[in-house]
Amino acid sequence: MRLLLVEDDKDVAGFVLKGLREAGHVAEHADNGRDGLFLAASEPFDAIILDRMLPGGIDGLRLLETLRAQDNHTPVLFLSALGQVDDRVKGLKAGGDDYLTKPFAFSELLARVEALGRRGKGEGPLTRLVVGDLELDLLSRAVKRAGQKIDLQPREFRLLEYLMRHAGQVVTRTMLLEGVWDYHFDPQTNVIDVHVSRLRQKIDKPYPTGLIHTVRNAGYMLRAEGS
């Protein structure tokens, strides 16, 4: 993916750029709002990672508002030290697609940016998701693996749907909590792990190959063998 990072802190920027490039993405960098806006407006990107407090007269919110006013709908992830609930709400209202508070784990940032970049490629409304021999029909709400019907609870269905929509990508526990349950806090208990492990019991256990993989220090990934 082609990504733009607008971040004024040299250390953080260096660390993020290195990580993004290692993950196989092409990453551009701007260290102030003016350059960031110029780059974002003049070149196509799959996603933009945007700091909120920037030097150069244009802060993150202004930059994004200007961009959206120009009918540019590149997905934007805010990366900010402003972590209050109101700050997040403000960021999303200004047209942001996701909000991550500093300090952050790179794996979380990468997972979210990849999810955003994928979403940017609108493929039209889907009615059926397929990963390997696993099929999920969004209309009849039926799940089949290797042709066999699998019964899922409503929440398990939504969990699987989320994983399949992000097939081949890392999905963090926080993303699942936000995307499947719409909770914006981290419970102390490993509630997500238990739900994923239950889903695994139904999706993977009876079959020779597993589809749901645990990614160490990051989260989960749904991926067919060899894909």
Added chain:
Amino acid sequence: MARAGRRRFGFGRSVGVRFAAVYALVFGLSSAGLATFLWWDTVGLLQRQVESAINVDARSLAARFQAGGLPLLIATINRRIALNVDDSAIYLVVDPSYQPVAGNLRGWPKVVARLGVWYQVPVKRAQIVSLAEMRGYQLPLGFRLLIGRDVEARARLRALVAGGLLWAVLVMVVLGIAGALAIRGLLQRALANVSRTANAIAGGDLSHRVALSGRGDEFDLLAETINDMLDRMSRLMDGVRQVSNAIAHDLRTPITRARARLEDALSHAEGDAALRAAIERATEDLDAINAIFQALLRISEIEAGARRAAFAAVELRPLLADLHELFTAAAEERGLALDLLQEDPAEAPTLLGDRELLQQALANLLDNALKFSPPGGRITLSVRRQGTMVEITVADQGPGIPPAERFRATERFYRAESARHTPGSGLGLSLVQAVAQLHGGSLRLEDNEPGLAATLALPAREPRPAPPAPLPAALPASAA
């Protein structure tokens, strides 16, 4: 500082001086009123008596003149002079050429130029000059009559009264000024007491209090109010200090751990794998520190009350069902049962609040219940109406919190003795408490015998007033 403060207010701007001036003014005005009344009542009365006596005399002498002519008038005047023992009456009758005809005055005083007007004239009789009040009257045939009274005694009395009043006014002025000064002094002393305390506190001595006079007066009342305020402030300050100490301590522990791990790895780690493992664990420690920060910031954000602007109607039934669903799997994995009890299924409790914060508060209570329950335990999540409140209770069968410690359990960083070795920051219940208070409710910790029953009591959103009676046509639809 106090002196500088006093200098800053000019003399005219001092409240004490203003009070004193008002006092002196009121005192002076009432004194002047009293003196005026006294004057009118004594000197004025005498004057009026003299004038009316002269008038009466004049009318009766005029009647005599009409009845018996000049001879009768002269006889009457002579008789009256003879009868006048204290020799205070003055009479004089003159002919048209001002030649005295009768009376006890040697000639018409030049001063008395017009008739019918009062004059005060010094007259000389029997070698004694004295003051007389007199008035001239016209008689028929060009004769004139002068009637007067010796008012020397009255003049002396008037001087006496005037002198007395003057002295009295002087004394009153002195008293007024003294009283004003006394009031000013009293005010300044009372205020100096308060300002001394304020200065001491501004200077950093928070233990200073306003001294009470013990008289129970208004100033004592003020002093008590101020002292109460100072007590409350110092309690709050203690709270802040405790929190910052706790922050310092509770953050230092994981920071120390992370630092030790890194330093240990730096000097002792053998090989790449060991080094990686050490760095990984240190990163986890930093994440834990970050989580503590987040929780602290969240609590202060909630306590600041700004979230109240985002309040909306929250239906509790789906909110609880979702949480129950989220936590059931984790509970079952630990061999615990998590039950959701809703007393009256027909009732759908709703409240005005912040959905996200309510979710987080209840998740914290459920986290705790899961953490402290013994295997095989039962956790209940229940909701019921209690008057105007909705009560959501999370009850477990764990060790609970000893009654003596319950009131401290919501303090930041509080950890029960029995919880020392379970993971956690000691901020969970503080957050629940903050959320409860934000919603105008409370958090109650009770004994579940055994275990802890944590109840979040929140004001219910009253169901909307019943809609107007439905139209008959709508009935079949609602029944369907």
